[in-house]
Amino acid sequence: MSVQTSGSIDSFAARLLGWYDRSARALPWRIPPGSDAVPDPYRVWMAEIMLQQTTVAAVAGYFERFVARWPTVADLAAADDADVMAAWAGLGYYARARNLLACARAVARDHGGHFPDSEAGLRALPGVGDYTAAAVAAIAFGRPAVVIDANIERVIARHRLIEIPLPAAKRAIRAELAPLVPRGRPGDFAQALMDLGATICTPRAPACGLCPLMADCAARGRADIERLPVKPAKKAKPQRYGVAHWIERDDAIWLVRRPDKGMLGGMRALPGGAWTDVPPAESGIAQVDHGFTHFDLRLTLVARESEDAAGEGEWWPLSALDAAGLPTLYRKLTDKMRERIS
DNA sequence: CATCCGTGGTT
DNA sequence: TAACCAAGGAT
Numbered sequence: 458m459s460v461q462t463s464g465s466i467d468s469f470a471a472r473l474l475g476w477y478d479r480s481a482r483a484l485p486w487r488i489p490p491g492s493d494a495v496p497d498p499y500r501v502w503m504a505e506i507m508l509q510q511t512t513v514a515a516v517a518g519y520f521e522r523f524v525a526r527w528p529t530v531a532d533l534a535a536a537d538d539a540d541v542m543a544a545w546a547g548l549g550y551y552a553r554a555r556n557l558l559a560c561a562r563a564v565a566r567d568h569g570g571h572f573p574d575s576e577a578g579l580r581a582l583p584g585v586g587d588y589t590a591a592a593v594a595a596i597a598f599g600r601p602a603v604v605i606d607a608n609i610e611r612v613i614a615r616h617r618l619i620e621i622p623l624p625a626a627k628r629a630i631r632a633e634l635a636p637l638v639p640r641g642r643p644g645d646f647a648q649a650l651m652d653l654g655a656t657i658c659t660p661r662a663p664a665c666g667l668c669p670l671m672a673d674c675a676a677r678g679r680a681d682i683e684r685l686p687v688k689p690a691k692k693a694k695p696q697r698y699g700v701a702h703w704i705e706r707d708d709a710i711w712l713v714r715r716p717d718k719g720m721l722g723g724m725r726a727l728p729g730g731a732w733t734d735v736p737p738a739e740s741g742i743a744q745v746d747h748g749f750t751h752f753d754l755r756l757t758l759v760a761r762e763s764e765d766a767a768g769e770g771e772w773w774p775l776s777a778l779d780a781a782g783l784p785t786l787y788r789k790l791t792d793k794m795r796e797r798i799s
Numbered sequence: 800c801a802t803c804c805g806t807g808g809t810t
Numbered sequence: 811t812a813a814c815c816a817a818g819g820a821t
Binding site for chain 1: 813814815816817818819820
Binding site: 510511512514515547548549550551552553624625661662719720721722747748749750751784785786 | 805
């Protein structure tokens with residue numbers, strides 16, 4: 458079915474959805490176009506939270522494990538914090554995991570175990586911002602919400618040749634996109650734009666020859682299409698340093714939990730001092746370099762006696778270290794130590 | 800509006 | 811290989 462607009466070119470949405478019907482990626486959380494299956498808002502929400510600033514490839518395994526272990530929002534709401542945080546370990550941006558639990562419990566307690574079916578209702582939940590509220594409203598509930606993620610920003614900025622730098626460009630992008638959203642398939646429309654941005658209208662070397670929207674793309678053929686959308690320059694990342702303590706006793710090591718706020722908040726960790734701008738004097742028994750979003754960290758591992766296992770913490774068997782759910786920074790160190798011990 | 804918040808893949 | 815980037819949200 459093609460929808461005609463002015464001229465002889467099918468409407469933006471018709472071309473996009475036609476392409477999506479042929480080319481949609483098969484993803485664990487996605488109902489294929491044309492299926493009569495009913496979306497599960499819990500699974501849609503779970504996927505959207507995990508996909509925030511995170512690639513499809515990285516999310517797939519986590520999504521499968523989470524929905525297998527906690528099949529419903531009620532199951533997740535009843536889970537132990539430590540189990541959820543450990544299951545999230547390695548995926549990054551750990552505030553998402555804390556908000557995931559807070560959101561599940563809010564849905565269970567305040568909404569009778571059902572996700573709100575409006576954009577405004579969803580937006581009020583922890584960890585749900587403008588993008589996620591619109592995405593869940595459109596994909597799970599068929600609401601004609603205006604969904605804008607980084608893929609869609611890029612597609613629209615190019616198609617309409619919006620040269621305003623982000624994030625200020627978002628207002629213009631929304632104004633251009635809103636009238637294009639079809640009442641009939643808003644969820645597929647949003648997912649189609651994201652698939653298009655991920656596979657054809659890519660940041661570099663876009664495959665314009667394969668694009669269903671090429672005919673009226675304002676950036677088509679421009680040598681500088683990769684410049685769009687215009688983004689602000691990034692600041693240099695400072696180098697920081699830290700010391701972690703390896704405290705071993707009876708084939709177990711001492712682990713602590715980091716405070717909820719700040720880096721790696723709420724996650725199990727090796728004990729250690731605060732991170733600083735100055736390299737430590739000690740040489741240590743191991744060392745890792747780890748890049749965070751806004752600084753690089755060199756972490757030195759220093760052996761300590763079991764008497765230094767003070768305050769809150771737990772002796773964790775070395776044989777079960779995988780189950781501790783350490784974030785990648787510490788996982789790098791424990792992997793090095795495990796190689797050495799075995 | 801700017802900053803903070805992870806990680807791994809791609810170029 | 812260093813830089814860039816990803817289905818952003820909270821503050």
